[in-house]
Each structure stands twice: as C-alpha cells, then as structure tokens.
Amino acid sequence: MAELLSDDQVAQALTKLESWQQNGAALTRSAELASFPQAIAVVNRIAEIAENNNHHPDMQISWRTVVFRCSTHSAGGITALDVSLAEEIDGVLEVFAQTSE
Numbered sequence: 001m002a003e004l005l006s007d008d009q010v011a012q013a014l015t016k017l018e019s020w021q022q023n024g025a026a027l028t029r030s031a032e033l034a035s036f037p038q039a040i041a042v043v044n045r046i047a048e049i050a051e052n053n054n055h056h057p058d059m060q061i062s063w064r065t066v067v068f069r070c071s072t073h074s075a076g077g078i079t080a081l082d083v084s085l086a087e088e089i090d091g092v093l094e095v096f097a098q099t100s101e
C-alpha cells in the first residue's frame with residue numbers, strides 16, 4: 001500500500017507542482033480550458049491515464065473550469081501516487097493549453 005507523505009515531502013513535491021496546493025488530505029488545482037468540449041476532452045484523457053494507473057482523481061467540471069483533487073483513499077491522505085497523478089494532469093493540461101493558443 002502507498003505510504004502517506006510527510007508534510008516536508010508534500011512541501012518538497014509542491015515546489016515542482018506550481019499550480020497545485022495542499023488542501024487537507026489532498027493536492028488540488030484548478031484549470032480553465034478554452035471551451036466546455038475542451039474541458040471534457042481533458043477529463044476524458046485524464047480518466048484514461050487514471051484507469052491505466054488504477055489511481056483516480058476527483059474532477060469537478062464547471063463549464064470550462066475543472067478542479068482536480070488527488071488523494072489516496074486507501075491511505076487517507078497524500079502519497080507518491082498523488083504526486084505522480086498531479087504531474088500527469090499537468091502534462092495533459094500543457095498539451096491542451098498549447099493546442100488552444
């Protein structure tokens with residue numbers, strides 16, 4: 001089972017996850033996409049990644065804005081799996097940001 005990260009380890013991870021913050025037992029970020037269809041495309045791509053990794057974020061869609069929340073339910077907090085998932089989410093968002101310019 002994935003081990004909970006210490007506060008220092010979370011802080012260290014956040015130095016490389018500039019769009020993310022810690023909210024209690026989760027890492028969270030918000031992203032505004034170019035359109036609602038783009039937001040749905042991002043959610044679908046991340047769903048594929050999450051399913052492949054068997055580690056799933058919470059995703060709240062509000063028109064073009066998606067809020068992501070990464071926490072390891074089985075551990076009750078933030079683990080390395082959440083840091084990796086946040087990095088993957090940032091990668092997807094970078095691809096969609098470039099295509100919408």
Ligand SMILES: C[C@H](O)[C@H](O)[C@H]1CNC2=NC(N)=NC(=O)C2=N1
Nearest residue numbers: 054055056057071072073074075
């Ligand atoms: C049975 C299945 O492997 C587990 O429920 C997985 C699925 N996806 C998961 N996702 C997240 N974020 N946390 C988990 O503990 C988790 N567990």
